[in-house]
Amino acid sequence: METRQALQWWCHRQTLRSYHEAEQIRDGLLQESFSLWRALEVSLAHPDAKPNQEWQKQLELSERLHAALQQMSDRLSPPYSDDNMILALQYAIEMYRKQHPNVQLTLDLPINWQAESYETIRIVLMTLDELLQIALTQTRLEPPAIAIALRPLSGLGELVVQFTDPAQSLNPLHIKEFAYLRRAFQILTSGKCFYRCKDASITWHFRWASQLA
C-alpha cells in the first residue's frame, strides 16, 4: 500500500513539473520565437527589402526553432490534457498516425466524456503511447492493425486497445514490458488492466475510476 502511494505521489509530482515546464515554454520562449519569426517575415516582405540567402536561412531557422519549441512543450504536456480526454486522445492519435503512416489504426470515441483530472488523462495517454511503442517494436516487419476505443463503464473509464497480429508476435506472456506496463497502470491509477487473446487478436483493457466523479 505504501509503495503504491509513494509511486502515485512520484507520478503526480513529475506530471505537475512537466506541466509547469510546458506552460513556461508556451508563455515564454514559444511567444518569443513566434515574435522573432513574424518580425523576420515582415522584414523580408517589406517592399524595400533585399532578401538574400542569409536572410532566408535565418527565416527557416526561426520557423524550425518555433516548431521545435512547440513539439517540446507538447511532449512535456500534451495538448488538451488539462481540458478533455477525448480531444487529448484525438490529438495524440493524429500525431501517431503522422509518425506511423503505414499502421492501420482506427479510433472509436464517444461524443461526450466525464471530467477527468489532468493526471488521469496524462497516465492514460502515457500508457497508450507505451503500449503502442512496445507493440510496434515487436512487430517492425509487419505492424499489427490497431483498434482503439474509449468507453464509459458504469462509473469507470475504459480504454480498449485491440491488436490484430496474424504473426502472433504480441503474446503478453512472452514480452516482459507488457507485464511492467500493466502493473504500472494498475499502481498509478488504482485501476485494472487485463487482456484477452483470441485467434490473431489481443485486446487490452485499461479501467480506472474518475478522480473527479
Added chain:
Amino acid sequence: MPQTSTQTTTPTILIVDDHEMVLNGTVAVLQQQYPDANLYTARNAQEALVLVESRKPNLVVVDLSMPDGVGDNARTDVGLQLLKTMMERYPNLNIVVQSAHARSLVRLKPVISSHEGGFTVADKSLPMGEMLKKVDWALQGVSFTPREMRNGLEMKPEWMNVLHLAFIEGLQDKTIAERMNVAERTVRHYWTKIQDALDVYPDDGKNTRIQTEMRAREEGLID
C-alpha cells in the same frame, strides 16, 4: 453592429491575445498587409468585448486561451466563451481564431455553424502568408474550419436543399431564397458553410461555385 464588409478598403481590425509579443507580431503583419487599417489590441476577454462594441471592427483576430480580466490566468474556456458571446451578439462579425490548438472549438460547432460572418482558423504555426490568407478569407465572409473539428462530411438539410435547387434545378440565389423562404443573404451564408464542408475555398482563377458543384457530385450529394 460591426460591419461585414468584403469591400471595405480601410478595415478596422481588433487583435486579441494575452501575449504582448504575439500581439506585436500580429499587428506588424496586419499593418504591412493593410496599411490603412485601424488596428486595435486587447489583452483579455472583457477588454475585447468593450472594444468590439465601441470600435465596431470588420474583423477580430482572437486567441483561444484568454484571461477574463486583468490579472486573471489565461484559460481556453474563457476564450471559447468570448467567441460565443461575440458570435451571439454580432452574428455578422468576421473572426479569425489564431491558436496553436484550435480543436477545442468543437464545443462551439453549433454556434460557428450558424454564424453568418466570416470565420476562419489560423494555426499559430502557419507562415505569415498562410495566416494572411485566412484573414483575407474571413474578411470575404468565408468559413474555414479545420478538418479535426468535423466528423466526416456533415451536411445540414437546408444546405442539401440549396445544392439541389442550384445544381439540379439551376436556380439563382434570389430564386433559391424565395423558394426556401429565407433572405438572399442567408442563402449566401449557406453557401459558405457548404463550401467549408466540401473543402472548397477561394482560389485564384477558379470559380468557387463550379468547384462546389464538382465536389458535391464527387461526394454523391447530387446526381
